[in-house]
Amino acid sequence: MKISLFSNIVNVSRAFLKKSIHTTTIEMSKPKLIVFDLDMTMWPFHVDCMVDPPFRKNRDGKIYDNYNKHIKPFPDVPNILEQLHSEGYKLGAASRTTCTDEAKQLVKLLDWEKYFHYKEIYPGCKVAHFKRFHEDSGIAYRDMLFFDDEYRNIADISKLGVTCIYTENGMSFPELTNGFKQFNDNQTKQSSTKRS
Ligand SMILES: [Mg+2]
Numbered sequence: 153m154k155i156s157l158f159s160n161i162v163n164v165s166r167a168f169l170k171k172s173i174h175t176t177t178i179e180m181s182k183p184k185l186i187v188f189d190l191d192m193t194m195w196p197f198h199v200d201c202m203v204d205p206p207f208r209k210n211r212d213g214k215i216y217d218n219y220n221k222h223i224k225p226f227p228d229v230p231n232i233l234e235q236l237h238s239e240g241y242k243l244g245a246a247s248r249t250t251c252t253d254e255a256k257q258l259v260k261l262l263d264w265e266k267y268f269h270y271k272e273i274y275p276g277c278k279v280a281h282f283k284r285f286h287e288d289s290g291i292a293y294r295d296m297l298f299f300d301d302e303y304r305n306i307a308d309i310s311k312l313g314v315t316c317i318y319t320e321n322g323m324s325f326p327e328l329t330n331g332f333k334q335f336n337d338n339q340t341k342q343s344s345t346k347r348s
Pocket of ligand 1 (some may be wrong): 189190191192193300302308
């Protein structure tokens with residue numbers, strides 16, 4: 153008796169799991185704008201103090217700073233940008249660096265301008281950056297997904313209703329997957345709140 157009861161529970165669980173995976177695949181909500189911080193999120197340094205601009209690109213395509221330090225983004229970042237761009241996502245960059253021109257130069261040398269529909273790069277609270285994203289794109293905050301390595305930015309932007317992911321160790325594919333999951337969970341919560 154005990155065995156068959158256990159067996160029924162297992163079967164029900166399997167059926168539920170199968171259904172929930174199926175549902176997730178079919179109905180996953182997707183962000184309309186994905187925004188990335190730059191320093192310590194897309195590349196492993198702060199432009200204003202850990203490298204020495206101006207940057208240059210050599211004939212071999214590699215980027216160096218003024219002291220010949222090889223400048224590279226976090227390993228997954230080029231493929232993340234390429235994949236999201238090829239899937240049609242709108243992307244943005246939000247940085248509060250004081251080295252505005254230098255950060256923009258690096259974005260250009262990395263050949264990322266083709267990925268970013270929106271760029272807000274200047275010092276100050278990132279709420280100002282996101283207000284511009286909203287005004288320029290017409291996209292609601294709840295339809296945005298944001299990655300940043302600084303908790304103060306996560307705290308500020310979460311209050312707007314944006315899904316925010318704290319990327320303590322920089323951007324990577326696992327962080328991206330986590331972001332999409334959190335975004336979907338938030339959308340599901342919002343729609344169930346509306347229904348109740
Ligand atoms: Mg940062």
